[in-house]
């Protein structure tokens with residue numbers, strides 16, 4: 001049997017079946033199309049301006065390694081005029097970062113980019129090891145998750161860089177969409193899909209140029225470009241909802257490869273359907289205890305547990321919380337009333353929103369109803385952000401703080 | 404019913420009535436059979452009451468509803484509950500609260516191998532035909548109809564010109580069933596076939612409701628089915644139309660070729676507050692018990708897959724649909740975290756129902772008010788434009804009159 005020929009150049013041997021749509025491509029056409037698609041995303045979303053200093057959040061993992069490689073390539077090829085630096089966070093867990101930091105250091109040399117490493121001790125005054133010492137092993141995931149979410153922004157701000165790009169890929173975004181549907185968290189859903197969080201006015205803007213790139217293609221790209229990366233096995237298991245969503249995505253991808261992209265598309269569209277941010281936060285639970293923290297990124301992935309419970313417990317805890325709410329408020333009755341009332345309101349709103357959305361601003365606007373933390377200036381829905389709350393507790397040397 | 408035992412002699416009295424033995428678990432309360440049945444029935448009747456208030460009928464005329472029956476658990480229970488409601492009113496010498504037409508869409512032609520000399524165009528599936536006949540006898544006040552799936556090809560609520568595989572002139576005057584099978588053969592995957600089957604079934608129910616002059620279409624989706632629908636439509640790229648699909652309320656129904664403005668039909672899901680597992684328990688509580696036919700193959704009329712995955716059977720993922728994946732996924736979550744399941748549909752219900760929004764740019768409307776030619780849901784023209792921009796695909800292509808999800812299902 002003669003080897004199949006590449007669907008694009010018709011001359012090279014088709015060695016790669018694209019995970020995204022199963023077209024058969026040769027190695028160089030695959031690399032080209034992968035880069036071209038990222039380039040398209042960058043230009044159509046106008047992610048950068050010439051001369052901009054951009055920090056690549058570098059963990060040594062595949063996503064950020066590929067991001068660094070692709071950005072370097074595109075920056076030279078298309079003359080973006082970007083000043084690219086690698087920014088790594090050291091959580092201060094003895095031994096944990098050693099290997100991945102080595103990888104990042106090698107990348108820095110290979111890509112000829114400056115590497116900046118910022119430690120939790122500089123950012124928060126505490127290393128993770130010190131946190132564990134103080135509060136014990138139980139619940140340290142809370143701190144790790146909360147601190148990690150802000151670390152890149154704080155680090156960039158410290159270094160005077162106003163734009164951080166992260167390696168979040170299409171699988172991550174799709175996962176976050178399904179996770180937030182499962183959690184019933186519409187406000188996070190609406191924030192998680194946009195390619196940029198924050199804007200030129202905010203202190204640090206974040207974006208994800210690989211938003212439409214499949215994880216499997218990122219792995220393939222790294223493989224064929226012979227990129228060196230460190231497969232980070234997160235030391236904590238992912239929170240239950242994310243883990244559950246991840247499993248589901250893998251199953252869907254097997255059934256229909258486009259499903260990941262289709263979920264991203266759905267998520268973007270649904271983001272425009274979320275009625276006023278604050279009103280919709282945390283559907284169902286009256287959000288006294290479960291108030292979602294207004295982090296601009298909730299897609300930390302891996303060790304992103306937001307509440308420090310053991311993984312299986314998170315879903316059980318939410319289930320319990322919801323049931324208590326139902327009992328306490330006779331919610332079943334209220335809901336139907338609400339549906340009816342809101343139906344009439346929606347009819348009016350519909351016309352407004354339809355015109356609003358139909359106007360010249362087709363991009364999902366990040367709703368900046370969020371305030372700022374009064375201590376650190378980080379985006380937050382409360383006066384004091386979650387990290388500062390945790391820090392306050394740590395500094396008082398109290399063992400456990402209720403979020 | 405058994406004679407009431409003395410409360411003191413009960414080993415575990417029902418938490419609600421305290422008069423009977425609690426044998427069932429209902430949302431972490433132990434209750435007796437009667438109280439469980441009443442709980443289910445009340446949930447349904449409440450929704451029917453809400454629907455009733457939405458419809459104003461002139462004095463002396465009755466509300467008319469159409470029930471989509473898949474013969475699976477959910478819609479069979481709904482049929483029974485509706486009958487109970489009617490009987491209850493009649494027994495109190497009140498007028499029947501509504502008239503009901505029950506429609507079963509027979510899609511067996513897709514699943515039974517046809518021999519070449521099979522001249523019989525429209526042969527009802529014998530098992531479901533029998534079940535339908537039993538229901539007809541059990542609920543004599545209601546009108547029952549069996550509608551072959553192939554008749555969907557004659558519907559004007561679908562813009563057939565948008566669908567590939569039908570546009571090419573087929574062999575001389577083939578039968579409708581042959582044409583239907585050829586349509587399904589042209590679909591790119593099992594996922595697409597399951598999706599289109601749902602859509603055609605829904606269209607047949609909607610148009611049967613219109614033909615019968617009904618005020619509303621009732622669908623048997625449980626809480627669990629609505630949660631499944633939320634995630635599976637999201638996975639199919641139809642997030643924009645979700646609020647139109649899972650909420651109760653009026654839906655626009657187009658008619659092609661587009662000469663008249665779209666009509667409107669109320670679509671309601673009276674079992675939206677009941678979990679699928681609760682409906683399954685309920686089937687054993689009626690007398691005689693309800694015996695859903697659970698069609699051997701997938702798609703029920705109510706849009707949910709009512710197929711029990713057979714343990715031990717290895718299915719190639721090529722034959723699995725997105726709906727199958729969701730069915731299995733939620734079966735697991737429903738078991739352990741029922742309130743999480745309920746919260747999914749409840750939250751998604753808060754999303755706004757938007758129309759395509761293309762008119763804001765002063766563009767001429769494509770098709771009927773931006774409705775998708777296949778699924779009939781509003782098309783997201785704003786999202787389509789942005790998507791073309793951000794992904795650089797389909798640039799220069801004109802919108803084919805289909806929504807993103809239907810493009811995916813028909814063209815791959």
Ligand SMILES: [Zn+2]
Nearest residue numbers: 006009026029
């Ligand atoms: Zn090639």
Ligand SMILES: [Zn+2]
Nearest residue numbers: 373376385388
């Ligand atoms: Zn703060």
Ligand SMILES: [Zn+2]
Nearest residue numbers: 417420435438
């Ligand atoms: Zn009882």
Ligand SMILES: [Zn+2]
Nearest residue numbers: 775778806809
């Ligand atoms: Zn459609």
